[in-house]
Amino acid sequence: MTQTHNDPDQIDRKTCRYICDAVGERLQQSMRPEPALSSRLQQLLEEMQRRENERQ
Secondary structure, three states: OOOOOOOOOOOOOOHHHHHHHHHHHHHHOOOOOOOOOHHHHHHHHHHHHHHHHOOO
């Protein structure tokens, strides 16, 4: 077990967990998926599905 009270650069587990949770929440908020695909991306997906169906 490390001694955090002797090293001012160390943080305790509770603080570390709090920081990690806060960063995770912000990442989830900023990386939310867009509600709909762009028309170009939708066309490409449809083309890919069509080609896969032709190979079967």
